[in-house]
Amino acid sequence: MKRIFILITVALFLSGALFAEEAILIDFGKLAADITVNDDSENAKPNQNRQTVMDYGQVAGGSYTEEQKGIMKTSLAITNWNVIFTSSSRTVTNEVVTYTREATSKQWGTVLGVRVHFPVEHFYSKAYIRPPFEIPAYEPQANIDDEGNTQPSDEDSDGITGPSRFEDGFGVVKNVGTIKAIAVNAYGLQFPHGLSVILLDSQGTEKSMFMGYLNYDGWAELTWNNPQYVLDVRNRELRIYPIYPTSTPFVKFNGFRLDRDADKEGGDFVAYFKDVKIIYDKAVLDTDRDIDDESLWGIIQTRETAKKVWEMKQFGQNQLLRYLEGQKQATENVFQPTPAGEQQ
Template sequence: MKRTFIVFAIIFLLLGTFAICEESVLIDFTFLEQDMISLADESGDSGNLNKEQNRRTVMDYGAAAGATFTDSQKTLMRTSLALSNWEVVLNSSARNSTSLSLSKVVPAQVRDTKPMKNAYGEMEDVDVKVPFHGEKVLGVRIVFPTSSVNANAMIAPPFEIPAYERMAYIDDEGNVAMNDEGQRVDENGEVITTSTTRFEEGYGIVKNVGTLKSISVTTMGMNYPYALYVWLKDTDNVERRYYMGTLGFDGWKELQWDNPTYITDVRAREIRIYPIYPRGLPFVKFMGFQVVRDAAQAGGDFIGYFKDVKIIYDKAVLTTERDIADEDLWNIVSEREAQKQNYEMTRFGEKQVDRFLEYSKYAQESTFKSSLAEEANEQ
């Protein structure tokens, strides 16, 4: 009996001495597959760009377009976090006509088979067990200048990931599914009641984050000497970059950043007490990767592949059931988050409409119409 008491005393002492951390996937690029099904119009051709989108993350910016656009144009004003929509943003030293046109992000298929000779000497595909076989990860090509200049490139989502977008199911037309009462419903027509927002669970947002302890990036190196950083933004709109290491290795590897100021012993921490309500849940948001090339390093093409970003962190608030449903009574947090969501959507919509107008100006012709052929037809 005495030994049992001592064991329990030691366990409780350890629990009080060391902080208990949480691990979450901040973003998993295998979730961002182009899975939106586009319905064909009466002519049999696809009438919108939904087929190129990721259903979970589709955002409609047609509401910010104004009254000068037709309904058919507004149906095209949708985008998502599908891998083909991600961008490479070069700094001023890295920008030239070649790098701007060739630097891009594409979905990269990880092979699950390879050709081998069978017993009869014939080639056939056999299954291979490689990491993430059969999945699509983020693949990027960056063309750095060959001159001796410091250059860097951001691998960024097509829009800043919203932190307060409510959960929704997107139908095949790219619209948020609603019932007759104007409530958001899932694919089965059931009203969505979850408090989880649309971009949590591996789509770029993690909430209830206190102190960051570690960050991990799963990437495939190809012996490039360039440095890799992860950019995150917090609730206070403060952006920080975290040095993950260099990409000078071959094959899949998990690069890790550890917080040098993280204090494991709770007794040595500065304890801060905040009001429980109506303090909203603090979050971290994925803003992108940054690849940095030093002036002393060789320039040219860079090829990289990324699978996911994970974080280990202390919880900011203990998620326990309370005797009184504060939010149902006062509705303070919901009102604040609705205001922030409207602000995010306004910024998002204006930027995307400007891009839509620029895309509309693109020349569609790739060759000239032959004047000689026209003359021959007239004769």
């Protein structure tokens, strides 16, 4: 009986049935603002996403008060996402009327809505829809209160050897080998602009996959199929890799790219996005090993903790600069009238 089971398992593996995995890389329905942070006004509305709140006050340094550090929080809430033009298209006019918003879909619920004002001049233009910070791959699970304060979770997960906070539709998929296909649920309004998905792998390499054009009306699933994916395992290059201590590779969602060709109309462009899904090979098979190597040596823990610290520093520096710029920004919208007695 054992021999028959092994033969069946090998046959399934050779047919390619074992290594095909499907996962939602990012689901914008999960990124709706659901808590209110640093806004005590009477009509305050939710402005941050609870699951993805990040506190960059912990990397701000000692020159800031605890009160200042307390407001240094942000998240992957849809309204926090950035739309960045290439330098040739980056004008004040274009940037002021380019932004993201939560949109309500009858079919999907909350989705990412984006308005982009491309240049009206006839030249090729690109715009990138980016998350407000590089999505961390090693952020541990946490309990987050209504003010955005984070506390360690009761779950036994450090974000390294266990699940991280940004998995399961929040931007990270781990144990990813070769990607077979990518799909995006996107709502088009018959604009002839191109759409690409941008991924970031565990080596820090950014890759852009062209999904197609948004020249249709309504929801559609745009799909990219990897032209270099070898379906028949017999035609693959077979290699043997050390099992331990090898870090598990991952992919992060790093944004969309929108392309407007030079001969197409510029000006306002609107689109909506529900999610991004991937089909991929597992990098490492899940097995029941005789010895728990990591609990004995802790090599991966040490290595990935260093990466996590680096991720946090990168995130914190960028967010801190934005906070400082916001503190310096003028708050007056109009000139205050001069009292009559003080007029010259």
